[in-house]
Amino acid sequence: xxxxxxxxxxxxxxxxxxxxxxxxxxxxxxxxxxxxxxxxxxxxxxxxxxxxxxxxxxxxxxxxxxxxxxxxxxxxxxxxxxxxxxxxxxxxxxxxxxxxxxxxxxxxxxxxxxxxxxxxxxxxxxxxxxxxxxxxxxxxxxxx
Numbered sequence: 001x002x003x004x005x006x007x008x009x010x011x012x013x014x015x016x017x018x019x020x021x022x023x024x025x026x027x028x029x030x031x032x033x034x035x036x037x038x039x040x041x042x043x044x045x046x047x048x049x050x051x052x053x054x055x056x057x058x059x060x061x062x063x064x065x066x067x068x069x070x071x072x073x074x075x076x077x078x079x080x081x082x083x084x085x086x087x088x089x090x091x092x093x094x095x096x097x098x099x100x101x102x103x104x105x106x107x108x109x110x111x112x113x114x115x116x117x118x119x120x121x122x123x124x125x126x127x128x129x130x131x132x133x134x135x136x137x138x139x140x141x142x143x144x
């Protein structure tokens with residue numbers, strides 16, 4: 001797959017399916033890995049975080065995932081590769097766990113509040129993955 005420049009457009013939203021695979025963070029992680037390839041640009045994004053949590057939950061190392069993204073021609077190939085390695089139960093368990101993380105769980109973290117100042121005005125029950133989508137929207141408001 002080709003490298004991406006995440007200074008020009010954000011990665012896909014956390015809930016975006018990857019070629020029909022409803023694994024939260026999968027498509028976004030593909031985009032971030034593509035941005036870390038030669039010729040890409042991660043900008044202010046990073047792979048450690050929710051992407052790492054996803055990979056750990058499904059039992060795939062970042063190196064394995066990166067290798068697959070590098071070799072794949074498209075999202076469909078990556079989704080097929082994941083379907084061979086990850087059970088529906090692992091996907092459901094991760095999706096449930098990640099959606100339980102809420103803005104209210106991070107409000108005491110001053111560094112986090114500074115990085116995501118807009119999150120303070122969001123309902124405390126907002127899932128953190130949805131807060132990421134709002135963060136992308138605000139960062140690229142004029143770029144789309």
